[in-house]
Amino acid sequence: MSEQTICTDTIKLNIGPHHPATHGVFRLETELDGEVVVNSRPILGYLHRGIEKIAENLTYNQIIPYFDRLDYLSGFLNEYPFVSAVERLMGIEVPKKAQYLRVLMMELNRIAAHLVNIGAQGLDLASMTSMVYCMREREYLLELFVAVSGSRMTFNWMRVGGVKSDLPEGFLSRVDRFIHYLKDRMPEYASLMQDNEIFQARTKGIGILRPDHALELGCSGPLLRGSGVARDIRMDEPYEVYDELEFKVITHDECDSFARYMVRYDEISQSIRIIEQILSKIPDGDIMAKVPKVIKPPEGDIYSRVEAPIGELGVYLSSDGKNKPHRMKIRAPSFSNIRAVPDMIKGLQVPDVIATFASVAPTMGEADR
Amino acid sequence: MGKGIVEMGLKESRTLDPAISDGKGSVFLTSVDWLIAWGRKNSLWPLTFATACCAFEMIHAWMPRYDFDRLGSFFRPTPRQCDVMIVAGTITKKMAEPTRLLYDQIPHPKWVLAMGACACSGGPFIDSYSVVKGVDKVIPVDVYIPGCPPRPEALQFGMTQLQKKIMATKRNLGRNHV
Amino acid sequence: MSEIIELIKEKIVVEVEEMPKGEPGLKIRVDNDKLINTLKSLRGIGYNYMTMLTAKCTDDSFDAVYLLDDWTHKRRIWVYTEVNVDNPSIPSITPSWLAADYLEREVYDMFGIEFEGHPNLTRILTPEGFNQYPLRKEFKETD
16 A cells, blocks of 8 residues: 555534433434544533523422423432421421421432433433333323322422421331332343343443542432442432431442433332331321411521432522512433533443433433523 | 314314315215325324423323323324324423424424323423423414323323324315415 | 531631531631642642532622531531622632532533633533523523
């Protein structure tokens, strides 16, 4: 061959905003050298609905439904930081029974969200069976949610000072039956996904995120725990009744997509363990504290957080003494986690980009607000 | 059949023109019309277009319990292979242009279902500065399905109403769409 | 609690206040020119996780609000700095702390506060062609 140099150039490939992976409207502009990603740039904002501006014109209880629509898979977990921020500003003590009910529904919701994320991770690797199985389980959970709050997905159930309604009759035995059913199903998912050598070949070693880099970027949730950092708000800064419950913080050290999948899979088992403890411990009592008719928190700033299935979801509330918030900011875990994506996919091929993104599993409703 | 469609409050779309039929078509052509409409309604392939929360109710509709595969429809990721576009979720101003592009890329005959309050009229985000107040400002809509989010049973009712609308279309042979 | 207050007072010469009851963090307020050194010193003391970066409107100007967490010792600190409304511009912490990358872009998008030194200060959430700042109190929707 002569010394002629062949002129090569990179091509720009646009992944999104409409693409079949079920993570919402997200656009990733990648620069490819052949099939390998050289550079990439996430573009957000396709689902920016202006929730923070809308909230400045609504009273506190009117804002709660907007929180369900942030990470639409985990409605109960989204409502919690907002009501807890208002309660702490006003010094309201939530009754013990309401705290237990909140934790019960939050853990059931965590199972529902993790089932979708596991199933979607399989679906993005072309295993349609995983999605179908996980959604089948999720239907039973949605029936439980309808029984408690009236809606399958957008619950509007928590209120400042407690919860809206008590559990219906026979609910706890239904939860118990569901837990037993799910425990029998977990080995089925294991054989379909983590014991499957195609799944392992597609996810092991793909999408490495080192722990120090993840901490520098402000990542949280399974993204951080899949890199070996044992950080879980339920253990580090316990809220509601988590200090009375026993559970383990799941970490895996491999820093790849397989580790993040295993974190979610094992967290389902931990949630089952928490729910079994709660079922025997729910006390009798009120479901709502004594709250004034018009909610007017005193002046001040506060930040309240929850361990959502994607990471740390927080609400910053700045009140000026009126019945509408002066400034409400939502600290969205997906927004910070997406910042890690360009660093994780450098040097990977295009199908691995999809596999990595599926393991990060952001929700656009939350990233864009 | 006409009365049922009026009760749903459907908007006239450019692909449907039942008024043109003067009832004087031949027996052969009306049977072929019926056959084509029957074939179309039983194999509606939707586009995987989902922005927000309604996406998950739409996904649940295709999953084991509600199983819309028995209606003959299954998702296609590319607009070139679809007939129907189910707009599930809020359409923001930034997303309006991609929505229009996707709609234009679907070959005729095509239909649109606006699923959920956000796609019908802006929904809970109607006061927002960055939300398009209803997807019918961007693309023509055939069936509106209210709800926030609508249950899969409501989506099923919307699909069957769309099927009735398709059966009511005359002059299916040839290019009668704009 | 008091040792950390003493340590902060010694490293960053500033008054440390308490937040309202219910909020466990400490609060300090600094000027724009001391902001970067303050954040770097706090990071050195142990507050090495940037949880939140936002801004809010006060009566006559903006306040940029930073929230840093120290998970090893389970404590957090708020850093407030006032931003002039006529020429809203403060130095950017992104070159030394990558967590602030998207957060500062969002504050620029919503309030119009410019961060000097940010590698890519462009709009992130609002559509292209949108030339207003939605979260300012005087924003009115035009259509």
